[in-house]
């Protein structure tokens with residue numbers, strides 16, 4: 001599969017779906033719907049490396065790029081997610097260029113970084129059967145950092161410009177909380193901040209992504225130049241569909 005960072009550079013906005021159910025079966029269904037990417041959430045969903053492995057195995061033969069969000073900017077967890085085979089990672093809560101550089105270093109083998117080596121037992125390396133995996137591993141990786149705080153907003157340009165950061169994702173929910181508008185990502189001040197972040201990211205020459213608030217907002221984000229947009233979540237589809245069905249049945 002083409003590395004996600006190269007797909008982001010193609011200029012066509014890539015639409016994704018958040019996978020929060022932590023379930024192989026639902027992931028297998030979502031992988032067949034036509035989304036460009038699926039985000040497997042290790043931060044806010046009951047996922048472990050083991051559960052994520054099952055979801056990755058369920059989807060990787062289908063089209064969408066599997067993206068994993070690590071629970072934190074932790075080199076130990078980043079190593080585990082890479083070793084089970086994720087090639088695209090989303091690192092949450094990155095506030096400074098130094099934190100962004102640390103995230104990149106966690107994805108690189110020495111001398112560029114600190115990723116631990118286990119090619120013979122690593123699924124990503126084909127359990128030792130992928131020729132030259134260690135030498136070529138970084139070529140296929142996409143490192144996406146998430147900016148979602150007031151501090152990150154002030155450092156957005158430097159974060160985006162950090163070498164090895166392939167894209168920057170804006171988290172409107174946490175950004176709203178950080179700006180004093182908890183639960184109101186659509187607040188004008190939050191949306192202004194999102195626009196500032198987008199300008200800084202694009203100014204640094206990097207693709208920007210965002211979690212959209214509605215199908216209409218998804219379309220707007222695509223028109224505004226976002227390279228990848230999360231259009232919703234698996235849980236949201238289940239809740240919305242279930243409520244709509246019951247309303248229709250009961251009239």
Ligand SMILES: O=C(O)C(=O)C[C@H](O)[C@@H](O)CO
Nearest residue numbers: 044148171172173174175211
């Ligand atoms: O801050 C945000 O918004 C995000 O990072 C996305 C949420 O974490 C995701 O769970 C969708 O609500």
